[in-house]
Amino acid sequence: xxxxxxxxxxxxxxxxxxxxxxxxxxxxxxxxxxxxxxxxxxxxxxxxxxxxxxxxxxxxxxxxxxxxxxxxxxxx
Amino acid sequence: xxxxxxxxxxxxxxxxxxxxxxxxxxxxxxxxxxxxxxxxxxxxxxxxxxxxxxxxxxxxxxxxxxxxxxxxxxxxxxxxxxxxxxxxxxxxxxxxxxxxxxxxxxxxxxxxxxxxxxxxxxxxxxxxxxxxxxxxxxxxxxxxxxxxxxxxxxxxxxxxxxxxxxxxxxxxxxxxxxxxxxxxxxxxxxxxxxxxxxxxxx
Numbered sequence: 001x002x003x004x005x006x007x008x009x010x011x012x013x014x015x016x017x018x019x020x021x022x023x024x025x026x027x028x029x030x031x032x033x034x035x036x037x038x039x040x041x042x043x044x045x046x047x048x049x050x051x052x053x054x055x056x057x058x059x060x061x062x063x064x065x066x067x068x069x070x071x072x073x074x075x076x
Numbered sequence: 077x078x079x080x081x082x083x084x085x086x087x088x089x090x091x092x093x094x095x096x097x098x099x100x101x102x103x104x105x106x107x108x109x110x111x112x113x114x115x116x117x118x119x120x121x122x123x124x125x126x127x128x129x130x131x132x133x134x135x136x137x138x139x140x141x142x143x144x145x146x147x148x149x150x151x152x153x154x155x156x157x158x159x160x161x162x163x164x165x166x167x168x169x170x171x172x173x174x175x176x177x178x179x180x181x182x183x184x185x186x187x188x189x190x191x192x193x194x195x196x197x198x199x200x201x202x203x204x205x206x207x208x209x210x211x212x213x214x215x216x217x218x219x220x221x222x223x224x225x226x227x228x229x230x231x232x233x234x235x236x237x238x239x240x241x242x243x244x245x246x247x248x249x250x251x252x253x254x255x256x257x258x259x260x261x262x263x264x265x266x267x268x269x270x271x272x273x274x275x276x277x278x
Binding site: 025027028029030054055056 | 146147151177178180181184185209211
């Protein structure tokens, strides 16, 4: 099952299944298709999200997080 | 003593420190030059470049501390500065500084530098933090695969900095196809660097 990254809750994990936006900055920061990630911070009032990929924390705006599809069917 | 006609590392006199934000480029710059560049523990501290000089083995290097960038496609002004500095010093030596605890993230930028055909050395900074976090880094294997010198170091304590300086003249160009074939095991390992203890191409 796929969900938007922006819909994941605190502590949820998943695998990046796709990034819809064509021009984005995520690849170079380590967010790529097939990578496991964990939501570690979710700010209220449409605030940014922070995900943990390996040892690296990557923060992004909620708008960008809406473009990232996460496969949550398999437990990571 | 400047200049090295026919040298194996471009003209070897300009050295650019390139890497992701917050990997310790400025700390390394201070170690190399004695200049007091502003260092802090958050990304984006360096927004403009700083120049300094290093004299080693009677050879003068101009060291340039470049703002951190995640890619060579500029997304902000600091990254534009980094890319401009690279374009202006195409014959210089690039030291790609990687955070040993976040090597994978730095690979994207490393490969962009490789693709552009720069003569380069990889500095694996923050080895002390990697030890603390129990992250094992096989610098020797990384060097064999990449085909360029990989130097494990810790800028904050100065460990490995001399190794890095000694290896600057061994900086070389590598290519993505070669790395790919070494990764898949198709190609023999580069004779110049196999059998080395991991400190460099000596």
